[in-house]
Amino acid sequence: MPALFVSHGSPDTAIADTRAAAWLRRLAAELPRPRAIVVVSAHFEVTGGVMVSADPNPETIHDFGGFAPELYAIQYPAPGDPELARRIVRDLQAAGFNSRATPRRGFDHGAWVPLALIYPEADxxxxxxxxxxxxxPEYHYRVGRALAGLADEGILVIGSGSFTHNLGEAFKALRVGQRDIDVPAWVNEFTGWMGERLAANDVASLIDYRRSAPHAQKNHPTDEHLLPLYVAMGAGGEGGRATLAHDSTEFGVLAMSMWRFDKPASATQAA
Structure with a gap:
């Protein structure tokens, strides 16, 4: 089982006719069916440790405003897995993280929007x-390393964020309804650098992206939407292979890049 990084985009990706949404709808056919899914969402923010949801019946959280009424009607009634949650907490604690389970945590849109497209049956x-x-990034890469063993048990780890995330610039296009517009050079230069470093498995440079990548601050005024990428990288295993699985851009500045992280063949055979 690979680990994945998905760019979930605007909440209306769940109902929009976009290249990214179409790719997410096809994704399940390219993967073994997971026995469970672990989602690391940019919208589940906790300081001072790692929180893990142990809710057996998580609610669907509509954590946004100003969208079409049909978006608020969407429910994603997938069950939780409290036993798996407690196991993940133990693994994280063993790796030195302050981690605990929470009995009440639903699916924010960073979780349910891509899942509703990939696995619409919610089963x-x-x-x-x-x-x-x-x-x-270094902290979140280590979180991913602590989750790397899940793939060997048929558990899919998904980091859900955004490859670029300058909402101020995106809202300029959103206000006039322009989803498909030209991509500025400062976005292309950043995504090009990130893509090259990911393909080269240059973990050190990627962890130092805010100082090393061109236009890092402009593409990510804050880190939270890129942090799930580092969890997915770590979950893919040391020395793994990163593959760009999908590449599109919305509102000119939101890169909807999706990445797949596969363990090295030797590690997979040993497992």
Whole structure:
């Protein structure tokens, strides 16, 4: 089982006719069916540790405003998996993280929007894991490393965020309804650098992206939407292969890139 990074985009990705949504709808056919899914969402923010959802029946959270009424009617009634949640907490604690389970945590749109497209039947158990906006990429890469063993048990780890996330610039296009517009150079230069470093498995440079990548601050005024990428990288295993699985851009500045992280063949055979 690979680990994945998905760009969930605007909440209306769930109902929009976009290239990214179409790719997400096809994704399940390209993967083994997971026995459970672990989602690390940019919208599940907890400082001072890692929170893991142990709610057996998570609610669907509509954590946004100003969208079409049909978006608020969507429910994603996938079950939780409290036993898996407690196991993840133990694994994180063993890796040195302050981690605990929470009995009441629903699916924010970073979780349910992509899942509703990938697995619309909502019949696979889902556990949510938080990001810590006070910590950086290295911390979240280590979180992913602590989750790397899940793939060997048929559990799919998904980091859900955005490859670029300058909402101020995106809202300019959103206000005039322009979803498909030209991509500025500062976005292309950043995504090009990130893509090259991911393909080269250059973990050190990626962890230092805010100092090394061109236009890092402009593409990510804050870190939280890129942090799930580092969890997915870590969950893919040391020395794994990163593959760009989908590439499109919305509102000119929201890169909807999706990445797949596969363990090295030797590690997979050993497992």
């Amino acid at each position: 696979i158990p889902v556990v949510s894991v938080s990001v810590d906006p006070s910590e950086g």
